[in-house]
Amino acid sequence: MAISQSIEGSFQLIGGNFDNAGEASIKLKQELARLGLNEEIIRRVAIVTFEAEINVIIYAAAGWLHYAITLEQIKIKVEDMGPGIENIELAMQEGYSTAPDWVRELGWGAGMGLPNMKKNSDEFKIDSVVGEGTTVEMVINIK
Amino acid sequence: MKLKEIARLLDAEVISDSADLDADIMLVYSSDLMSDVLFFAPPDCILITGLTHPHVIRTAEITRINAIVFVQNKKPDSETVELAKKKNIHLLVTPLSKFAACGRLYMNGIRDCSEK
Numbered sequence: 383m384a385i386s387q388s389i390e391g392s393f394q395l396i397g398g399n400f401d402n403a404g405e406a407s408i409k410l411k412q413e414l415a416r417l418g419l420n421e422e423i424i425r426r427v428a429i430v431t432f433e434a435e436i437n438v439i440i441y442a443a444a445g446w447l448h449y450a451i452t453l454e455q456i457k458i459k460v461e462d463m464g465p466g467i468e469n470i471e472l473a474m475q476e477g478y479s480t481a482p483d484w485v486r487e488l489g490w491g492a493g494m495g496l497p498n499m500k501k502n503s504d505e506f507k508i509d510s511v512v513g514e515g516t517t518v519e520m521v522i523n524i525k
Numbered sequence: 526m527k528l529k530e531i532a533r534l535l536d537a538e539v540i541s542d543s544a545d546l547d548a549d550i551m552l553v554y555s556s557d558l559m560s561d562v563l564f565f566a567p568p569d570c571i572l573i574t575g576l577t578h579p580h581v582i583r584t585a586e587i588t589r590i591n592a593i594v595f596v597q598n599k600k601p602d603s604e605t606v607e608l609a610k611k612k613n614i615h616l617l618v619t620p621l622s623k624f625a626a627c628g629r630l631y632m633n634g635i636r637d638c639s640e641k
Contacts, residue, residue, distance in 0.1 A: 404583035411587070421568075421589070428587045429563055489576045489584075492560035501564070 388452045389417075395438040395445040397464070400488065403439050406447050407431040417451065423524055426502040427456055430520050433495040434460040440485050441465060442515065455504075458520045466512035474500065474508075526550050526635060528592055528615060531571070534629050537594060537617040540601075541609055548591060548615070553635050555627050559584045566590060570637075573626050577601040582608040591615060596623045 391413075393406035411428040431447060438445035442464030450457045467473045474496050481491025496518075500506040505521035529546035532539055539546065552570035556562050559580055562572060568589040574581060577599050585593055592615035595601060600618055601609075609616050619626050 400580070403580065404587065407587060408583070425568055425587075425589055432583075432587045433560075433563060488578055489557055489559035489580060492558040494558075494560035494564045498560070498564045 388450055390450045393447045397442045397444050404432055407435055426522050430499045430502045433499050437495050438462045456522045461517040463515045467510040468512055532617055535619040535626050537619040539617050541616040553630055554637055579605045579608050585614050586612045594619055596626050
């Protein structure tokens with residue numbers, strides 16, 4: 383594997399801008415492919431970051447996606463300036479969504495995003511403050 | 526099953542130039558909900574959908590979906606087609622409904638991820 387030390391980076395995410403949805407995830411995916419990581423690992427990282435990106439676009443004004451790649455794991459942290467989540471337990475339930483209709487018409491907002499991030503992560507942590515924003519931290523182990 | 530066999534079964538038009546019609550397809554997933562595709566679709570499957578938005582291509586790229594069949598003659602716009610070409614994702618358009626398209630493939634031995 384071509385990773386010798388920690389590789390870190392960030393992408394800025396803009397709320398409401400569906401035109402570029404997925405761009406950060408696809409760039410990160412390409413970076414992981416360039417490093418020669420296993421396809422299944424790449425797929426899991428791409429899914430969790432894409433879901434997180436979509437959530438920022440739907441709900442928040444703006445956000446950041448940070449990543450750190452080491453020999454052992456890939457750490458992802460997505461923080462947004464959004465409305466926050468009132469009931470995290472409810473938001474983690476498959477099928478629960480507060481997405482508006484225009485989002486659903488684009489095929490999103492089915493209430494699978496947060497559960498999918500958890501499903502594809504080895505470690506998953508979510509913190510949210512209503513009126514301030516939400517931070518999701520995920521770890522995917524390489525070995 | 527070869528992609529060209531699937532195109533024949535669905536009376537589908539292949540609209541991406543890059544399509545490798547000899548690509549082997551074993552699994553199919555069908556949904557209009559991209560969140561469900563991201564959650565349930567297996568890698569290396571084809572997606573049958575009624576949604577023609579460019580998000581479908583981005584979702585396919587993320588989940589490693591090789592081909593997309595649009596139902597009921599829904600032709601994607603040029604932005605969607607161009608994006609698919611860039612990502613080497615094959616696009617097909619069938620006149621069949623989603624139910625009928627899935628039914629024909631099921632009758633011919635194709636299964637989805639829950640039954641593989």
